[in-house]
Amino acid sequence: MTGLLAGRRVLVTGVLLESSIAFHTARLAQEQGAEVVLTGHGRLGLVERVARRLPAPAPLVELDVRDAGHLESLAGRIAERVGADARLDGVVHSIAFAPQDALGGGFLATGWESVRTAVEVSAYSLKALAVACLPLMEERGGAVVGLDFDARTAWPAYDWMGVAKSALEATSRHLARDLGPRGIRCNLVAAGPVSTMAARHIPGFDTFREIWETRAPLAWDIHDPEPAARAVVALLSDWFPRTTGEIVHVDGGVHAMGA
Numbered sequence: 727m728t729g730l731l732a733g734r735r736v737l738v739t740g741v742l743l744e745s746s747i748a749f750h751t752a753r754l755a756q757e758q759g760a761e762v763v764l765t766g767h768g769r770l771g772l773v774e775r776v777a778r779r780l781p782a783p784a785p786l787v788e789l790d791v792r793d794a795g796h797l798e799s800l801a802g803r804i805a806e807r808v809g810a811d812a813r814l815d816g817v818v819h820s821i822a823f824a825p826q827d828a829l830g831g832g833f834l835a836t837g838w839e840s841v842r843t844a845v846e847v848s849a850y851s852l853k854a855l856a857v858a859c860l861p862l863m864e865e866r867g868g869a870v871v872g873l874d875f876d877a878r879t880a881w882p883a884y885d886w887m888g889v890a891k892s893a894l895e896a897t898s899r900h901l902a903r904d905l906g907p908r909g910i911r912c913n914l915v916a917a918g919p920v921s922t923m924a925a926r927h928i929p930g931f932d933t934f935r936e937i938w939e940t941r942a943p944l945a946w947d948i949h950d951p952e953p954a955a956r957a958v959v960a961l962l963s964d965w966f967p968r969t970t971g972e973i974v975h976v977d978g979g980v981h982a983m984g985a
Contacts, residue, residue: 829885852894902971916977
Protein backbone atom coordinates (compact mmCIF):
# COMPACT_ATOMS: atom_id res chain seq x y z
CA MET A 727 0.00 0.00 0.00
CA THR A 728 1.26 3.48 -0.83
CA GLY A 729 0.47 6.75 0.85
CA LEU A 730 1.92 9.28 3.27
CA LEU A 731 1.20 6.99 6.23
CA ALA A 732 1.67 3.57 4.67
CA GLY A 733 2.55 0.99 7.29
CA ARG A 734 1.86 3.36 10.20
CA ARG A 735 -0.48 3.02 13.14
CA VAL A 736 -2.12 6.20 14.43
CA LEU A 737 -4.20 6.82 17.54
CA VAL A 738 -6.93 9.42 16.96
CA THR A 739 -8.86 10.92 19.86
CA GLY A 740 -11.97 13.05 19.69
CA VAL A 741 -13.98 11.29 16.97
CA LEU A 742 -17.56 11.91 18.04
CA LEU A 743 -19.41 13.13 14.95
CA GLU A 744 -18.70 12.98 11.25
CA SER A 745 -18.38 16.76 11.20
CA SER A 746 -15.29 16.74 13.43
CA ILE A 747 -11.72 17.40 12.33
CA ALA A 748 -10.79 14.20 14.17
CA PHE A 749 -13.13 12.09 12.04
CA HIS A 750 -11.70 13.49 8.82
CA THR A 751 -8.18 13.02 10.15
CA ALA A 752 -8.93 9.34 10.79
CA ARG A 753 -10.50 8.99 7.34
CA LEU A 754 -7.58 10.64 5.53
CA ALA A 755 -5.05 8.70 7.59
CA GLN A 756 -6.67 5.44 6.49
CA GLU A 757 -6.78 6.62 2.89
CA GLN A 758 -3.05 7.36 3.17
CA GLY A 759 -2.31 3.82 4.33
CA ALA A 760 -2.46 4.06 8.12
CA GLU A 761 -4.05 1.67 10.55
CA VAL A 762 -6.18 3.81 12.87
CA VAL A 763 -7.11 3.24 16.51
CA LEU A 764 -9.79 5.46 18.04
CA THR A 765 -10.47 6.52 21.61
CA GLY A 766 -13.81 7.54 23.03
CA HIS A 767 -15.21 8.77 26.31
CA GLY A 768 -18.77 8.59 27.50
CA ARG A 769 -20.88 7.94 24.41
CA LEU A 770 -18.93 4.98 23.06
CA GLY A 771 -21.93 3.68 21.12
CA LEU A 772 -22.05 6.95 19.18
CA VAL A 773 -18.32 6.73 18.45
CA GLU A 774 -18.76 3.15 17.22
CA ARG A 775 -21.56 4.20 14.85
CA VAL A 776 -19.51 7.09 13.46
CA ALA A 777 -16.46 4.85 13.13
CA ARG A 778 -18.43 2.56 10.81
CA ARG A 779 -18.42 5.42 8.28
CA LEU A 780 -14.64 5.28 7.99
CA PRO A 781 -13.11 3.52 4.97
CA ALA A 782 -11.86 0.65 7.15
CA PRO A 783 -12.66 -0.77 10.59
CA ALA A 784 -10.94 1.00 13.50
CA PRO A 785 -10.69 -0.53 16.98
CA LEU A 786 -12.01 1.66 19.80
CA VAL A 787 -10.42 2.09 23.23
CA GLU A 788 -12.13 3.95 26.07
CA LEU A 789 -10.19 6.94 27.36
CA ASP A 790 -11.09 9.64 29.85
CA VAL A 791 -8.02 11.88 30.04
CA ARG A 792 -8.96 12.88 33.61
CA ASP A 793 -8.90 9.26 34.77
CA ALA A 794 -5.42 8.20 35.93
CA GLY A 795 -6.36 4.54 35.60
CA HIS A 796 -7.39 4.99 31.97
CA LEU A 797 -4.09 6.73 31.20
CA GLU A 798 -1.91 4.21 33.03
CA SER A 799 -3.57 1.27 31.26
CA LEU A 800 -3.89 2.88 27.82
CA ALA A 801 -0.79 1.35 26.23
CA GLY A 802 -1.73 -2.11 27.45
CA ARG A 803 -5.31 -1.82 26.27
CA ILE A 804 -4.18 -0.65 22.83
CA ALA A 805 -1.80 -3.61 22.68
CA GLU A 806 -4.70 -5.94 23.47
CA ARG A 807 -6.66 -4.56 20.53
CA VAL A 808 -3.90 -4.46 17.89
CA GLY A 809 -2.01 -7.67 18.64
CA ALA A 810 1.64 -8.61 18.94
CA ASP A 811 3.05 -5.67 16.97
CA ALA A 812 1.91 -3.20 19.60
CA ARG A 813 3.30 0.15 18.53
CA LEU A 814 2.09 3.63 17.66
CA ASP A 815 3.67 5.86 15.05
CA GLY A 816 1.39 8.82 15.62
CA VAL A 817 -1.02 10.30 18.17
CA VAL A 818 -3.69 12.89 17.41
CA HIS A 819 -4.90 14.99 20.33
CA SER A 820 -8.34 16.41 19.54
CA ILE A 821 -9.62 16.94 23.07
CA ALA A 822 -10.98 20.17 24.53
CA PHE A 823 -13.69 21.18 26.97
CA ALA A 824 -14.63 24.16 29.11
CA PRO A 825 -17.69 24.47 31.36
CA GLN A 826 -20.29 26.93 30.13
CA ASP A 827 -19.40 29.54 32.76
CA ALA A 828 -15.85 29.64 31.39
CA LEU A 829 -17.13 30.87 28.00
CA GLY A 830 -19.42 33.56 26.71
CA GLY A 831 -18.11 36.82 28.16
CA GLY A 832 -18.04 36.18 31.90
CA PHE A 833 -14.25 35.97 32.11
CA LEU A 834 -13.95 37.93 35.35
CA ALA A 835 -16.62 35.90 37.12
CA THR A 836 -15.38 32.39 36.27
CA GLY A 837 -14.33 30.39 39.31
CA TRP A 838 -11.22 28.28 39.66
CA GLU A 839 -12.97 24.93 39.39
CA SER A 840 -14.20 25.70 35.89
CA VAL A 841 -10.82 27.15 34.90
CA ARG A 842 -9.05 24.07 36.23
CA THR A 843 -11.33 21.80 34.23
CA ALA A 844 -10.72 23.76 31.02
CA VAL A 845 -6.94 23.71 31.44
CA GLU A 846 -6.75 20.07 32.55
CA VAL A 847 -8.90 18.70 29.74
CA SER A 848 -7.75 21.03 26.96
CA ALA A 849 -4.03 21.48 27.71
CA TYR A 850 -2.60 19.19 30.37
CA SER A 851 -4.19 16.23 28.60
CA LEU A 852 -1.74 16.68 25.71
CA LYS A 853 1.11 15.83 28.06
CA ALA A 854 -0.91 13.10 29.78
CA LEU A 855 -1.80 11.46 26.46
CA ALA A 856 1.75 11.66 25.11
CA VAL A 857 3.19 10.06 28.24
CA ALA A 858 0.51 7.35 28.23
CA CYS A 859 1.40 6.46 24.63
CA LEU A 860 5.16 6.70 25.12
CA PRO A 861 5.70 2.95 25.76
CA LEU A 862 4.31 2.26 22.27
CA MET A 863 6.40 4.96 20.55
CA GLU A 864 9.83 4.85 22.16
CA GLU A 865 11.34 2.19 19.93
CA ARG A 866 10.66 3.87 16.57
CA GLY A 867 9.71 7.43 17.46
CA GLY A 868 6.83 9.16 15.74
CA ALA A 869 4.65 12.24 15.93
CA VAL A 870 2.14 13.82 18.27
CA VAL A 871 -0.21 16.35 16.66
CA GLY A 872 -2.76 18.44 18.53
CA LEU A 873 -5.68 20.58 17.39
CA ASP A 874 -5.41 24.23 18.37
CA PHE A 875 -7.20 27.54 17.91
CA ASP A 876 -4.90 30.54 17.59
CA ALA A 877 -4.44 31.82 21.15
CA ARG A 878 -2.39 34.95 20.47
CA THR A 879 -5.41 37.22 20.85
CA ALA A 880 -8.41 37.50 23.18
CA TRP A 881 -11.21 36.27 20.92
CA PRO A 882 -14.78 37.37 21.69
CA ALA A 883 -16.52 35.00 24.11
CA TYR A 884 -13.67 32.44 24.01
CA ASP A 885 -12.53 33.49 27.49
CA TRP A 886 -10.88 30.71 29.52
CA MET A 887 -10.76 28.34 26.57
CA GLY A 888 -8.41 30.89 25.02
CA VAL A 889 -6.25 30.67 28.13
CA ALA A 890 -6.37 26.87 27.92
CA LYS A 891 -5.28 27.00 24.26
CA SER A 892 -2.35 29.22 25.25
CA ALA A 893 -1.42 26.56 27.78
CA LEU A 894 -1.79 23.90 25.08
CA GLU A 895 0.66 25.76 22.86
CA ALA A 896 3.21 26.05 25.68
CA THR A 897 2.72 22.38 26.57
CA SER A 898 3.41 21.38 22.96
CA ARG A 899 6.68 23.30 22.94
CA HIS A 900 7.83 21.66 26.16
CA LEU A 901 6.86 18.23 24.86
CA ALA A 902 8.84 18.96 21.70
CA ARG A 903 11.86 19.66 23.89
CA ASP A 904 11.53 16.56 26.07
CA LEU A 905 10.34 14.04 23.47
CA GLY A 906 12.66 15.13 20.67
CA PRO A 907 15.62 13.10 22.00
CA ARG A 908 13.35 10.03 21.79
CA GLY A 909 12.61 10.71 18.12
CA ILE A 910 9.09 12.02 18.75
CA ARG A 911 7.91 15.27 17.21
CA CYS A 912 5.12 17.38 18.73
CA ASN A 913 3.25 19.97 16.68
CA LEU A 914 -0.12 21.72 16.61
CA VAL A 915 -2.54 22.62 13.85
CA ALA A 916 -4.30 25.92 14.57
CA ALA A 917 -7.49 25.53 12.58
CA GLY A 918 -9.97 28.20 11.69
CA PRO A 919 -13.48 27.82 13.13
CA VAL A 920 -15.25 24.64 12.05
CA SER A 921 -18.92 24.03 12.76
CA THR A 922 -18.45 21.00 14.98
CA MET A 923 -20.66 20.04 17.90
CA ALA A 924 -18.13 21.49 20.35
CA ALA A 925 -17.90 24.77 18.43
CA ARG A 926 -21.66 25.16 18.34
CA HIS A 927 -21.65 25.12 22.15
CA ILE A 928 -19.40 28.20 22.26
CA PRO A 929 -21.55 31.26 22.95
CA GLY A 930 -21.05 33.79 20.18
CA PHE A 931 -19.73 31.25 17.66
CA ASP A 932 -21.38 33.25 14.87
CA THR A 933 -18.91 36.05 15.63
CA PHE A 934 -16.09 33.76 14.50
CA ARG A 935 -17.98 33.04 11.29
CA GLU A 936 -18.25 36.77 10.59
CA ILE A 937 -14.56 37.39 11.28
CA TRP A 938 -13.45 34.64 8.93
CA GLU A 939 -15.91 35.60 6.21
CA THR A 940 -14.44 39.10 6.05
CA ARG A 941 -10.75 38.56 6.86
CA ALA A 942 -9.61 35.25 5.32
CA PRO A 943 -7.63 36.03 2.13
CA LEU A 944 -7.98 32.41 0.98
CA ALA A 945 -11.61 32.30 2.10
CA TRP A 946 -12.85 29.87 4.74
CA ASP A 947 -15.67 27.35 4.86
CA ILE A 948 -16.73 26.61 8.44
CA HIS A 949 -18.42 23.44 7.23
CA ASP A 950 -15.23 21.94 5.75
CA PRO A 951 -12.92 20.22 8.29
CA GLU A 952 -10.74 18.64 5.63
CA PRO A 953 -8.08 21.37 5.22
CA ALA A 954 -7.18 21.09 8.89
CA ALA A 955 -7.31 17.28 8.77
CA ARG A 956 -4.95 17.26 5.79
CA ALA A 957 -2.43 19.30 7.79
CA VAL A 958 -2.65 16.86 10.70
CA VAL A 959 -1.99 13.92 8.39
CA ALA A 960 0.95 15.72 6.79
CA LEU A 961 2.51 16.40 10.20
CA LEU A 962 2.09 12.75 11.13
CA SER A 963 4.06 11.75 8.04
CA ASP A 964 7.78 11.74 7.25
CA TRP A 965 7.38 14.89 5.15
CA PHE A 966 8.10 16.95 8.30
CA PRO A 967 11.02 14.95 9.71
CA ARG A 968 12.72 17.86 11.53
CA THR A 969 9.72 20.00 12.43
CA THR A 970 8.71 20.08 16.09
CA GLY A 971 7.33 22.62 18.52
CA GLU A 972 5.57 24.26 15.57
CA ILE A 973 2.05 25.67 15.15
CA VAL A 974 0.79 25.28 11.59
CA HIS A 975 -2.07 27.68 10.88
CA VAL A 976 -4.83 26.32 8.66
CA ASP A 977 -7.25 29.23 8.83
CA GLY A 978 -7.41 30.77 5.38
CA GLY A 979 -4.71 33.25 6.41
CA VAL A 980 -6.63 35.13 9.11
CA HIS A 981 -3.79 34.76 11.62
CA ALA A 982 -1.56 36.90 9.39
CA MET A 983 -4.01 39.75 8.80
CA GLY A 984 -4.12 42.98 10.78
CA ALA A 985 -7.24 44.23 12.51
